[in-house]
Amino acid sequence: MTAPTDLFGIHTxxxxxWQRRAEVLSANLANADTPNYQARDIxxxxxxxxxxxxxxxxxxxxxxxxxxxxxxxSAQALxxxxxxxxxxxxxxxxxxxxxxxxxxxxxxxxASLTFINAQIxxxxxxxxxx
Amino acid sequence: MSFFRIFDTAGSAMSAQSVRLNTTASNLANADSVASTPxAAYRAKEPVFAAIQRGLGKGAESAGVxxxxxxxxxxxxxxxxxxxxxxxxxxxxxxxxxxxPVDELVNMxxxxxxxxxxxxxxxxxxxxxxxxxELGK
Numbered sequence: 001m002t003a004p005t006d007l008f009g010i011h012t013x014x015x016x017x018w019q020r021r022a023e024v025l026s027a028n029l030a031n032a033d034t035p036n037y038q039a040r041d042i043x044x045x046x047x048x049x050x051x052x053x054x055x056x057x058x059x060x061x062x063x064x065x066x067x068x069x070x071x072x073x074s075a076q077a078l079x080x081x082x083x084x085x086x087x088x089x090x091x092x093x094x095x096x097x098x099x100x101x102x103x104x105x106x107x108x109x110x111a112s113l114t115f116i117n118a119q120i121x122x123x124x125x126x127x128x129x130x
Numbered sequence: 131m132s133f134f135r136i137f138d139t140a141g142s143a144m145s146a147q148s149v150r151l152n153t154t155a156s157n158l159a160n161a162d163s164v165a166s167t168p169x170a171a172y173r174a175k176e177p178v179f180a181a182i183q184r185g186l187g188k189g190a191e192s193a194g195v196x197x198x199x200x201x202x203x204x205x206x207x208x209x210x211x212x213x214x215x216x217x218x219x220x221x222x223x224x225x226x227x228x229x230x231p232v233d234e235l236v237n238m239x240x241x242x243x244x245x246x247x248x249x250x251x252x253x254x255x256x257x258x259x260x261x262x263x264e265l266g267k
Contacts, residue, residue, distance in 0.1 A: 019132050019133060020132060022132075022133070022136060022254075022255065022258070023132050023133075023135055023136055023139070024191065025251075026136045026139045026140055026251045026255070027139050027181075027191065027192040027193060027194065028192075029140075029143070029247050029248060029251055030139045030140060030142060030143030030146075030192070030194050030195045030248060030251075031143070031179075031181050031192055031194075031195050032143075032244050032247065033147075033150075033179055033195075033240065033241075033244055034179040034180060034181050034195050035178075035179065035180075037181050037192065040191060040192075078191060095243075095244075095247060099247065099250075102251060102254065103254075106254050106257075106258060109258055110258070110261060113261055113262060113265065116265060117265060117266065120265070120266040
């Protein structure tokens with residue numbers, strides 16, 4: 001019997017990461033007109049790699065609304081975007097890029113949800129015998 | 131659940147953008163308000179945005195946006211010779227506001243686009259949350 005956390009494979013951790021990324025991207029879009037604001041994004045490969053290796057997800061588990069800065073992964077995975085067209089006020093948010101990333105992120109989140117849903121259905125079939 | 135934080139973030143941006151729309155409306159409404167002295171003339175108002183920070187050091191990240199202050203435009207005040215105007219000074223001049231209608235319209239478009247973006251973000255987050263709630267049904 002597998003442990004309950006392993007039932008859905010990497011998808012639960014991926015789900016938490018997509019959620020986290022949505023948060024970062026929404027902050028970028030919110031600051032589209034803030035002077036000197038630098039757009040950020042999560043290095044998904046690094047973050048998921050860390051989550052997979054450690055078995056835990058430090059990035060997705062902020063304590064009391066704060067990011068755990070003591071863990072090396074949280075700072076490493078959150079990176080600054082390289083601006084395509086930097087503006088004079090020091091803002092590096094490109095609204096179109098962020099919108100596209102947000103839309104992509106939503107689809108990926110839904111994909112992870114679908115995988116988990118399928119797994120639940122499969123389990124239910126196994127339990128009830130069809 | 132961190133989707134709730136997206137609501138806070140997008141909400142803060144929406145209120146900041148609506149402050150911006152409000153100052154634009156005020157500036158455009160006062161574009162023709164004249165005064166008897168340069169000091170009394172209306173000056174275009176402009177909100178100053180700043181990111182709300184969460185966390186410290188390298189792990190610091192933004193959690194939205196807020197309006198720090200509403201500044202006044204430093205453009206020179208104009209004057210016009212209008213001796214018949216009841217507000218004219220002894221030399222017959224009235225002082226006009228330093229509102230630039232083109233700037234204001236550009237600001238208005240930018241603010242409304244940004245507002246729409248934030249609404250879209252909120253809607254997407256809402257849909258994803260509802261889908262998550264239906265997990266396993």
